Amino acid sequence: FSFKNGMQVLPNKFEKSLGKSFLSSSEIKSITKNDTGYKVIYLKDNIQKGLLADTVVSTVPSYVLSNLIADINKETTNKLKEIFYPSVLVLYLGYKKNSVKRDLDGFGFLIPQKENKSFLGAIWNSTLFPNRTTNDDVCFTLFIGGALNKELSNKTKQHFIDKSIKEFSEIMNIQDEPSFISSKLWEKAIPQYNLDYSTQLKAIEEFEKENPGFFIGGNFRRGIALGDCFNSAEILCDQVKEYFNK
Ligand SMILES: Cc1cc2nc3c(=O)[nH]c(=O)nc-3n(C[C@H](O)[C@H](O)[C@H](O)COP(=O)(O)OP(=O)(O)OC[C@H]3O[C@@H](n4cnc5c(N)ncnc54)[C@H](O)[C@@H]3O)c2cc1C
Incomplete structure (x- = not known):
């Protein structure tokens, strides 16, 4: 939204x-x-x-x-x-459009817990909100943490960022590094x-x-x-x- x-x-x-x-x-x-x-x-x-x-x-x-x-x-x-209120780390990633070797034909995805990944899911922002990037770029928001992740903190966040980028690249068939990275840790994110x-x-x-x-x-x-x-x-x-x- x-x-x-x-x-x-x-x-x-x-x-x-x-x-x-x-x-x-x-x-x-x-x-x-x-x-x-x-x-x-x-x-x-x-x-x-x-x-x-x-x-x-x-x-x-x-x-x-x-x-x-x-x-x-x-x-x-x-x-x-x-x-x-568990913590959620929001990770924004930008790439050149031609770095992503799959169709961006949805809103993104959520990951079932049994997949054992470092992040909860990803929103394909530039598909949902076309004015967020130029025509040559794409951007995504990844969510990390939540009620079941007790390890996330300011100290450990870089570890989760690195792992999530690696896993996201595999899922999305991306070979290049992100051209833009930004993150925000919401220490008290969503009431349970x-x-x-x-x-x-x-x-x-x-x-x-x-x-x-x-x-x-x-x-x-x-x-x-x-x-x-x-x-x-x-x-x-x-x-x-x-x-x-x-
Ligand atoms: C990372 C994240 C991603 C989300 N993504 C989505 C999504 O994609 N779609 C969706 O539907 N929902 C999403 N949500 C949920 C949704 O955004 C929130 O539930 C909703 O914004 C909460 O609104 P709120 O007004 O209750 O609280 P908030 O938006 O948190 O507003 C509370 C306000 O109180 C203010 N405040 C705090 N203390 C004081 C004080 N002492 N004096 C004055 N003001 C104070 C704060 O500054 C803040 O502006 C997301 C939530 C998070 C954390």
């Missing part, structure tokens, strides 16, 4: 539509409750500021939210901390809906009941894929509208 000019299009559009009320590059430090609503303390340009809000809609990751609401409910804080998830979900629901006007979204709640995140955002919008109409 992406936009023609990349995911940054979305926050840029929000900024344009919301005007002055959109605060970018601001880090929320804490959220506390008062008689009329909530007090949000945030850092912008290294200056600490505060604002009073009737409602709070949070879509920060659960491990961030858990710290922000520590003063409101310790139990929810602990439950949110339990949600496990593990066995204890129902108790974490219950804690979130109870927190919202006890704290009217506080709404919790984000990919640890109603699904990971971007489509699910957009659906979840619509649910949150309806809930906020209903809250103000009461």
Whole structure:
């Protein structure tokens, strides 16, 4: 999933539509409750500021939210901390088109665990999004790590990059070295809906009941894929509208 000019299009559009009320590059430090609503303390340009809000809609990751609401409910804080986010290393590779000796006639591939490869799968970016390269080049995104790979870290990432490039070249029938390599390690990438998830979900629901006007979204709640995140955002919008109409 992406936009023609990349995911940054979305926050840029929000900024344009919301005007002055959109605060970018601001880090929320804490959220506390008062008689009329909530007090949000945030850092912008290294200056600490505060604002009073009737409602709070949070879509920060659960491990961030858990710290922000520590003063409101310790139990929810602990439950949110339990949600496990494994690491994922994203590896971008570029090649000259004529280096790839197979048809790029799909979206990419996922690798079954029994194949015992160093990476999870690859997206053929330049096939999906033709404006990402010139006509003479192709590019790919490889995903490494995930819940079953406990070895991935900043220290070991080069080992996984080297092995993945070798295995990818074999699968794709590529003899040349990549003309472009870039990588990004997401240390806490994707929340896992593990066995204890129902108790974490219950804690979130109870927190919202006890704290009217506080709404919790984000990919640890109603699904990971971007489509699910957009659906979840619509649910949150309806809930906020209903809250103000009461
Ligand atoms: C490597 C990778 C590849 C993926 N590929 C796909 C894909 O191809 N297709 C797909 O459908 N899904 C994909 N996903 C899943 C999808 O991208 C995510 O589930 C989704 O983007 C999560 O959206 P979110 O708004 O919940 O969280 P995020 O996008 O993580 O947003 C959370 C935001 O909170 C901000 N934040 C954190 N702390 C604070 C703070 N203290 N104060 C203020 N702001 C804060 C962060 O800066 C961030 O902007 C991928 C995920 C990963 C990690």
